[in-house]
Amino acid sequence: MLLRRKLPALLLLLAAVLPAGPVRAETRDVRSGDVTFTGAGGVTLHGTIIGPKTTKGRGPAIVMVHGAGPVTRDEYRDEAEAYARQGVVTLIYDKRTDGYSTVRRDYGMLATDALAAVRTLRARPEVDPDRVGIWGLSEGGWVAPLAAARSADVAFVIVAGAVGTTPARQQAWAYGERLRHAGIRGSLIPALQRRLIRYAVASGLFGEAAHDPVRGWERVRQPVLAVWGTLDREAVPAESAKIIAGALARGGNEHYAIRFIAGARHNLNGTRDDGFDRPDLLPAAYATLEVAWIKSLAGGPPPIRIGSPPPQAQASRPVDGPLAWYEAPQWQLVAFVLFAMACLSYPVGALVRRGRGRRGAPVAARPARVFVVALTATVIGFLAYLGVLILTGATVIGPVVLARSVPWLLLQVLAVTVVAAGIATGAAAWRSRRSLSRGGRLRLGVLIAAAAAFLPWALYWGLVVP
Numbered sequence: 452m453l454l455r456r457k458l459p460a461l462l463l464l465l466a467a468v469l470p471a472g473p474v475r476a477e478t479r480d481v482r483s484g485d486v487t488f489t490g491a492g493g494v495t496l497h498g499t500i501i502g503p504k505t506t507k508g509r510g511p512a513i514v515m516v517h518g519a520g521p522v523t524r525d526e527y528r529d530e531a532e533a534y535a536r537q538g539v540v541t542l543i544y545d546k547r548t549d550g551y552s553t554v555r556r557d558y559g560m561l562a563t564d565a566l567a568a569v570r571t572l573r574a575r576p577e578v579d580p581d582r583v584g585i586w587g588l589s590e591g592g593w594v595a596p597l598a599a600a601r602s603a604d605v606a607f608v609i610v611a612g613a614v615g616t617t618p619a620r621q622q623a624w625a626y627g628e629r630l631r632h633a634g635i636r637g638s639l640i641p642a643l644q645r646r647l648i649r650y651a652v653a654s655g656l657f658g659e660a661a662h663d664p665v666r667g668w669e670r671v672r673q674p675v676l677a678v679w680g681t682l683d684r685e686a687v688p689a690e691s692a693k694i695i696a697g698a699l700a701r702g703g704n705e706h707y708a709i710r711f712i713a714g715a716r717h718n719l720n721g722t723r724d725d726g727f728d729r730p731d732l733l734p735a736a737y738a739t740l741e742v743a744w745i746k747s748l749a750g751g752p753p754p755i756r757i758g759s760p761p762p763q764a765q766a767s768r769p770v771d772g773p774l775a776w777y778e779a780p781q782w783q784l785v786a787f788v789l790f791a792m793a794c795l796s797y798p799v800g801a802l803v804r805r806g807r808g809r810r811g812a813p814v815a816a817r818p819a820r821v822f823v824v825a826l827t828a829t830v831i832g833f834l835a836y837l838g839v840l841i842l843t844g845a846t847v848i849g850p851v852v853l854a855r856s857v858p859w860l861l862l863q864v865l866a867v868t869v870v871a872a873g874i875a876t877g878a879a880a881w882r883s884r885r886s887l888s889r890g891g892r893l894r895l896g897v898l899i900a901a902a903a904a905f906l907p908w909a910l911y912w913g914l915v916v917p
Contacts, residue, residue, distance in 0.1 A: 480504050481535040488571040490547060490564035498544030498568065499524050501531045502577055509579035511745050512540035513609065514568040516561070516591035516598075518718070522546045529733050537742040541586075542572050556658035558590075562597035569604050582606050584673075584745065587613065588718055589686065592677075593664050600670035607674045607748060609741055612686045612717045615668075615694030616767055619660040623648045624767040625685045629845040631765070632684070632727050636854035638863075638913025643840060646778075646912065648770045654780040661771055668698035674752050675699060675707035676744045680715030681761040682726030685844075689763035696757060706752035710740060711761060729846065777911065786908045787830070793901030794827045796894050818875035819898055825868040826901065832862050833912070866905075866914035873902025 483501040490496045503510075513534065515527050524543040531541040550560060565585055573580040584607035587595030592613025599605040614621045627644045651657040677695055679688040692709050699707045716722040721732030747753055776782075836858045839847055849856045855863070880895040909915045 481532050486542070486571055488544075488567050490567045491560040492550065494547055494549050494564075496544050496547060496564060496567070497524075498542050498571070499528075499531075500540060500542050500572070500575065501528075501535045502540040503535050503538050506577050509577060509582075510538055510540060511582040511584070511606075511748075512542070512572045512575070512578040513584050513586045513745075514565055514572060515541055515543045516565050516585060516587040516594050517546045518589035518591055518612075520546075521548060521551075529731075530737065533733065533738045534742060537738060539738075539742055539745060540572065540575065540578050542568050544568055552658070554656050554658050558593050558597055558659055558662055561594045562601065565594060565598040566602050566604065569598070569602070573604060580604075582745075582748070584608060586611070586741075589614070592686075593618070593659075593662060593667075596664065596667035596671045599673050600667055605673055607676070607745065608671060609676045609678070609744075610695075611678050611719050612680070612683055612688075613664075613677055613691060613695060614686045615664060615691035615698075616687055617661050617663060617769075617771065619648055619652055619657060619770050620767050621685070621687055622657075623770045624687050624765065626840075626845050627765060628684045629727060630848065632725070633848045633856070634851045634854060635848065635856060638916050639856065639859045642913045643837070643845065645768075645770055647837060647841075649774065649778060650780060650783065652771065653774055653778070665694060665698045668695050669702035671699065671702065672704060673706075674748055675704065676710065676741060677707070678710050678712060678719065678740065679760075680717060680719050680726065681711050681713050682715060682722055683717045683761075684726045685717040687763070687767045689760035690767055692757075692760050705755060708744065708753065708756040708758075709760075710756070710758045712740065727846075777907070783908075786904050789897075789901050789904050790826060790830050793898050794823055794830075796897045818872050818879060819895070822869060822872035822876050822898060822902065825865050825872055826905065829862060829865040829869055829909075829914070832858070832865065833914070836862065863914055866909045869902070869905055870909070870915060873899070873905065877902065 480503070481501055482504055483499050486498050486500055487495055488498065515531060517527070523545045527543045531543045534541045544564075547561075547564060550557065565587075569583055569585065572578050572583045583604065585595045585598055585605050586609045587593075588611045592610040595608050595610055595613075599608045616624075623644045626648075627640055630640050630643065648657070648660075652660045677692065679686060679692060681688075688711070692711075696707065696709050712719055714721065715734070716726040716728075719734075719737065721730065721734055722728055723730055723732075744753070849858045851857070852860060876895065877899045880899065906915070
């Protein structure tokens with residue numbers, strides 16, 4: 452890791468090598484300095500340039516473009532230092548927060564940011580301006596080709612764990628991979644892999660869900676190195692490699708290489724769980740392949756090389772087809788409003804009865820209580836569990852019993868309880884319909900309406916199917 456020292460002599464030495472930015476830190480064999488530059492929309496971006504400790508003339512350089520999420524430069528520090536140790540100057544920067552979030556993202560805007568970083572590197576005295584490329588990881592693999600297609604300032608493109616499908620299709624595939632790896636079978640897989648994705652897209656909660664990377668790759672003319680780990684469980688590697696190679700070929704690009712690194716996961720780091728975990732295990736040989744390729748460009752553009760992809764048990768499937776009427780987000784909203792009314796109406800009605808001094812249990816009191824409690828627990832538990840799966844990328848699933856995650860199994864038991872209690876409540880109300888007061892009819896009517904809506908809702912989400 453980086454050793455942070457502030458010896459005056461060392462600061463002077465660093466300033467001599469990186470004069471354009473203040474010295475920030477040093478390890479035994481790399482140097483770094485902080486910079487700022489202006490991205491899309493006039494947003495100021497903060498970065499760090501990391502280079503080899505000693506330089507002989509101007510050398511190659513790369514801008515490292517982030518994966519998804521609010522990523523900071525520190526998350527790529529080790530990778531940048533690995534490149535710098537092998538003679539490639541790197542620029543890492545904090546991802547913008549202005550105009551970027553889970554529900555709002557614009558890959559074109561991020562490409563503009565990356566090109567601003569390229570211009571910053573090209574102006575450095577230790578960098579050969581004709582040998583500055585873009586390196587993109589994961590989401591950066593959607594951004595990098597857009598930037599390269601826009602500007603000849605980009606000399607080459609390297610992508611790691613790039614995705615050739617739309618983001619929605621890729622995310623659905625990755626969910627399925629993780630659930631099956633955990634031993635999950637049954638209704639949770641389509642609920643998460645298809646229905647949730649389609650709902651998020653239709654609701655506008657999935658930024659750039661339909662982005663098609665093929666168009667960008669078809670316009671890239673610079674040399675390209677696309678690399679995947681053989682244990683990449685997120686980027687649909689076999690399909691993505693074929694799609695990207697096909698797009699480059701159709702665009703007339705004759706200088707690209709498709710390579711696979713054995714034993715590496717999505718971000719080309721090591722793994723302890725067949726690629727399904729996310730430890731920080733930077734291999735000793737990290738960036739060796741990439742740096743050798745970068746340096747080979749000095750001898751002229753390399754020929755096309757395509758490696759053998761790893762086996763891919765499950766093919767990805769499109770998830771962006773037209774929605775059925777019952778899949779529309781507004782109907783989900785109507786269902787949740789009705790469930791909330793049912794959950795509140797019974798306890799509120801009970802408080803009103805007590806306030807008026809009325810004694811005795813209302814009609815269908817016992818099944819209605821069970822219905823309200825089970826419905827409340829089911830809806831809250833369902834939203835909470837799906838929230839955990841979304842936030843963790845389905846890496847936190849819970850214990851698995853009978854090929855079901857325990858939280859999902861409990862939700863299924865609760866859902867069956869809701870259906871049974873709803874039927875019992877309706878039957879009791881029908882038997883006592885002549886003796887019901889106006890308020891009793893209203894309260895039971897809300898419960899029965901919620902029960903009627905709950906069954907198709909639970910069927911759609913797989914809560915009452917195996």
